[in-house]
Amino acid sequence: EDKVVQSPLSLVVHEGDTVTLNCSYEVTNFRSLLWYKQEKKAPTFLFMLTSSGIEKKSGRLSSILDKKELSSILNITATQTGDSAIYLCASRNYGGSQGNLIFGKGTKLSVKP
Amino acid sequence: GAGVSQSPSNKVTEKGKDVELRCDPISGHTALYWYRQSLGQGLEFLIYFQGNSAPDKSGLPSDRFSAERTGGSVSTLTIQRTQQEDSAVYLCASSLIVGTSGANVLTFGAGSRLTVL
Numbered sequence: 001e002d003k004v005v006q007s008p009l010s011l012v013v014h015e016g017d018t019v020t021l022n023c024s025y026e027v028t029n030f031r032s033l034l035w036y037k038q039e040k041k042a043p044t045f046l047f048m049l050t051s052s053g054i055e056k057k058s059g060r061l062s063s064i065l066d067k068k069e070l071s072s073i074l075n076i077t078a079t080q081t082g083d084s085a086i087y088l089c090a091s092r093n094y095g096g097s098q099g100n101l102i103f104g105k106g107t108k109l110s111v112k113p
Numbered sequence: 114g115a116g117v118s119q120s121p122s123n124k125v126t127e128k129g130k131d132v133e134l135r136c137d138p139i140s141g142h143t144a145l146y147w148y149r150q151s152l153g154q155g156l157e158f159l160i161y162f163q164g165n166s167a168p169d170k171s172g173l174p175s176d177r178f179s180a181e182r183t184g185g186s187v188s189t190l191t192i193q194r195t196q197q198e199d200s201a202v203y204l205c206a207s208s209l210i211v212g213t214s215g216a217n218v219l220t221f222g223a224g225s226r227l228t229v230l
Contacts, residue, residue, distance in 0.1 A: 006155075034218065042117075042204070042221040043156075088155065099146055099161030099169060101219070106155040 002027040004091050006104035014112050017079050021107045023089035024071040031100075033065055033072050036088040038106070043088055046074070079111045115139075117222035119205050125228045126195055134190045134225045138207030145188050146219065147180060148204045156204065162188065195229045202226050 036043035049065035158172035
């Protein structure tokens with residue numbers, strides 16, 4: 001059964017800390033990995049990763065995919081209270097169930113002032 | 114439209130009543146997904162539509178849940194005889210046709226928050 005596992009499930013840090021969120025996947029016919037940030041309502045797209053070892057970066061956020069380890073990490077440096085959110089990762093697959101897309105349960109990040 | 118539109122944004126209903134939640138995807142997006150999200154939890158897949166193909170209903174939790182998509186665009190999720198455990202945020206998302214390079218990224222609506230008293 002295809003699955004995506006995120007860790008930790010929740011995390012509390014203080015402003016200025018650096019955090020690393022993990023996502024591992026066990027899926028058939030992997031295509032790409034997606035990261036989303038969800039604050040109050042709609043998840044918003046952060047990154048799409050298809051190639052191993054190539055870092056994607058946006059401001060203080062960066063992410064990288066390791067196809068050998070079947071995993072990805074999302075790094076946030078110099079965290080701010082506005083980074084508090086649920087971070088979701090999803091595996092996009094060729095064929096398969098759930099519309100070719102499997103989500104993890106998310107990591108809830110809380111950044112304290 | 115410019116984004117995925119969902120209505121109502123909030124719905125409070127009494128146990129046993131039927132509810133309908135609507136999703137208007139981005140124009141030209143042929144793939145449409147429904148998810149359910151309980152407070153502080155991840156996304157629970159409900160149903161997936163892709164063009165004119167038969168929908169993947171494998172995530173619907175019971176036969177009280179159904180969804181349709183008319184004309185390949187607007188979708189309605191119907192919950193019959195609502196129960197308190199149905200209380201959640203129901204999110205809709207759309208993407209370009211799966212299998213193309215642009216289909217990887219889903220765009221989500223703001224969700225419909227359902228509260229069953």
